[in-house]
Amino acid sequence: MPTDHHLDRRTPWLTDDEMRAWRNYMDGSQRLMDRLNRDLQAKHDMTLADYRxxxxxxxxxxxxxxxxxxxxxxxxxxxxxxxQIRRMEEQGMVTRDSCVEDGRGVRAVITDEGLRRLAEAAPMHVREVRANLVDIVTKHQLKVLGDVFERVNRTIESR
Structure with a gap:
């Protein structure tokens, strides 16, 4: 929270518990995404964005x-x-073609090489997701996490 001379009484500043939750979310989600990305790059020469x-x-x-x-x-x-697709195309993971429906749009198409690389990377990725998130929380916490971010997604999409 800002110092008192900057305090705007109209701003609903975060409580200590709210700030703790917010900062832990920011730090934890960033660390998790960085870890997953680093592992995919080091072991499978692809980024988390490629994988998604x-x-x-x-x-x-x-x-x-x-x-x-x-x-x-x-x-x-x-x-x-x-x-991203151009880079993946250079690595043989995808190709691009025209949409059959209207001929104007462009589609990305996964190649056999992309399927092979995904099948190779998926087991390690899932193990890392389990080890760094799924298996360290309770089933109830995991459900709450899913519910919370489903609500966050819906709220942001609707604005």
Whole structure:
């Protein structure tokens, strides 16, 4: 909280418990994402962003997604996604083609190499998610965590 001479009485400053929760969330989520990213890069030569894209593409019925839908799915700007897909394309993990429906949109398509690399990285990634989150909290805490961020996502999406 700011010093008293900067205190704005109209601002609902965080209580000690609220500040503790907020700071632990920021620090813990950043450390977790950094750890997962570092492990994927060191052991599988891919970033967490690459992994997320490969997962989404692998889950689509034809292994493809419009770039605009993919950007929404990974919460990325379209320009950042375009750069990411270009890099992944150079590594043989994805290709791009035109959308059959209208011919104007561009789709990202997972390749056999992308599927192979995802299958190779997934077991280690899941072990790390378990070791650093899932297995260190209770089932109730995990449910609450899921509920909380479902609510956060809905609230932000609706604004």
């Amino acid at each position: 894209i490969l997962v989404l593409l692998s889950e689509s019925p034809d292994g493809a997604s419009r770039m605009s839908d993919l950007a929404d799915g990974i919460l990325s700007s379209r320009s950042r996604l375009t750069h």
